Amino acid sequence: MHLLPQASRPSACPGLMRIVPARDGGLCRIRLAWGELSAAQARVVAHASRTFGSGFIDVTNRANLQIRGVREDSQEVLVSRLVDAGLGPLTPGSDDLRNVMSSPLTGLDPHALLDAVPLVSTLIGQMQRDARLHELSPKFALMVDGGERLAMLDHPHDVWLSAISAERFVFGLAGGPPQFENDTPALAAVKTGHVPALVDALLHTFLDLAQPWQTRMRDLLTTCSIEDILGRVQEKLGLPLDRDVEHWRRPTSDARLRFGVHRQGTGDSVYVGAQVPLGRLDAATLFALADLAPQLRMTPWQSVMLLDVPSAEAQAVVEQLAALGLATNPDEPFARLIACTGSQGCAKSFADTKADAHLLARSMPPAGNVHLSGCARSCAAAHRVETTLIAVAPGRYDLYGEAPEPLARHLTIEQAARWLARSPSDA
Numbered sequence: 137m138h139l140l141p142q143a144s145r146p147s148a149c150p151g152l153m154r155i156v157p158a159r160d161g162g163l164c165r166i167r168l169a170w171g172e173l174s175a176a177q178a179r180v181v182a183h184a185s186r187t188f189g190s191g192f193i194d195v196t197n198r199a200n201l202q203i204r205g206v207r208e209d210s211q212e213v214l215v216s217r218l219v220d221a222g223l224g225p226l227t228p229g230s231d232d233l234r235n236v237m238s239s240p241l242t243g244l245d246p247h248a249l250l251d252a253v254p255l256v257s258t259l260i261g262q263m264q265r266d267a268r269l270h271e272l273s274p275k276f277a278l279m280v281d282g283g284e285r286l287a288m289l290d291h292p293h294d295v296w297l298s299a300i301s302a303e304r305f306v307f308g309l310a311g312g313p314p315q316f317e318n319d320t321p322a323l324a325a326v327k328t329g330h331v332p333a334l335v336d337a338l339l340h341t342f343l344d345l346a347q348p349w350q351t352r353m354r355d356l357l358t359t360c361s362i363e364d365i366l367g368r369v370q371e372k373l374g375l376p377l378d379r380d381v382e383h384w385r386r387p388t389s390d391a392r393l394r395f396g397v398h399r400q401g402t403g404d405s406v407y408v409g410a411q412v413p414l415g416r417l418d419a420a421t422l423f424a425l426a427d428l429a430p431q432l433r434m435t436p437w438q439s440v441m442l443l444d445v446p447s448a449e450a451q452a453v454v455e456q457l458a459a460l461g462l463a464t465n466p467d468e469p470f471a472r473l474i475a476c477t478g479s480q481g482c483a484k485s486f487a488d489t490k491a492d493a494h495l496l497a498r499s500m501p502p503a504g505n506v507h508l509s510g511c512a513r514s515c516a517a518a519h520r521v522e523t524t525l526i527a528v529a530p531g532r533y534d535l536y537g538e539a540p541e542p543l544a545r546h547l548t549i550e551q552a553a554r555w556l557a558r559s560p561s562d563a
């Protein structure tokens with residue numbers, strides 16, 4: 137396993153990055169290939185955030201970064217700093233395209249079926265350079281899975297591809313790799329070398345068929361059959377698709393690998409992982425992380441991994457992460473809490489979800505994951521969380537479990553904490 141040398145990675149062109157307005161100022165999205173940025177790039181982001189923004193940086197659930205609170209008179213210089221640091225899009229017009237999501241262990245996991253870095257890099261370049269693909273919705277999501285032990289498998293992807301060996305990938309639409317018996321099976325398999333052509337055919341077929349209101353693959357599947365889509369894809373590819381894949385199941389991901397010290401690749405170095413509380417870093421913390429390791433990776437759990445840490449220094453790095461307020465253990469409250477931007481940064485929010493989550497963290501029960509959402513859109517969680525608190529008024533939430541109906545309504549944070557602490561037999 138190896139990392140591609142920096143020179144072989146996609147490099148940014150001086151195209152425009154779009155800064156979108158939010159309640160707390162401009163929001164600048166920085167898309168990171170496989171979540172990675174160097175310590176030098178992290179310092180550029182931290183400095184830019186402090187100088188041109190509010191000093192806060194969010195880690196997103198697609199392993200990207202967002203600089204928040206960008207002042208209007210600073211947007212041009214901010215973009216120029218980021219582009220100079222190699223953190224902009226590859227081509228003008230491609231900034232809105234979602235990155236290809238892959239495991240935070242891409243290229244690092246000796247147990248993976250292949251090093252997916254070259255393939256992911258090819259796909260990012262292919263998608264950004266094809267101007268027609270810039271028509272895809274910013275929410276259109278693609279996942280490439282090299283079979284790493286840690287992967288975000290629960291997000292609903294428009295297109296997903298999973299290695300079943302170093303030579304072959306299976307794929308599916310509007311979902312994720314099947315892990316359990318009753319999951320929707322993969323659709324077909326292709327050789328690894330044919331994946332770029334397959335993705336090209338799938339994305340162009342989507343654009344050929346989708347009506348303006350059909351921005352996601354699940355929308356297209358309401359009016360088009362899978363067989364119709366696959367027939368067109370096969371025609372574009374000029375290759376038969378191997379449909380004998382219905383029994384394939386992906387091994388489950390081990391989410392605990394994002395915490396603490398783990399071997400990195402086959403060398404002597406280790407990586408150290410920790411959860412960024414509620415996905416929000418301040419500039420000082422990002423500067424401090426950049427001092428701890430030469431490479432950082434953000435993860436779709438809004439956490440961070442520090443790469444290339446000498447094993448003799450790993451325990452000291454864990455202690456420094458804890459001192460910075462990051463959760464280094466999966467049982468800590470901030471390892472089990474997520475919250476959307478909330479009313480500090482989003483006009484749609486009924487409550488200050490981040491402040492309320494900090495309050496809840498003080499009285500979280502010892503187990504269970506909780507998601508606080510400022511409204512029913514649930515931006516912070518693309519996957520199902522055991523308990524969701526949806527704001528209905530400042531400091532007030534409806535509490536949901538698995539069912540679509542709330543289990544309790546209009547709770548304060550203190551009442552929600554008491555509710556969460558009840559044993560199942562009390563319910």
Ligand code: SF4
Pocket residue numbers: 476477478482483484485486509510511512513514515516
């Ligand atoms: S979930 Fe609602 S309140 Fe929270 S960031 Fe998204 S739109 Fe805003």
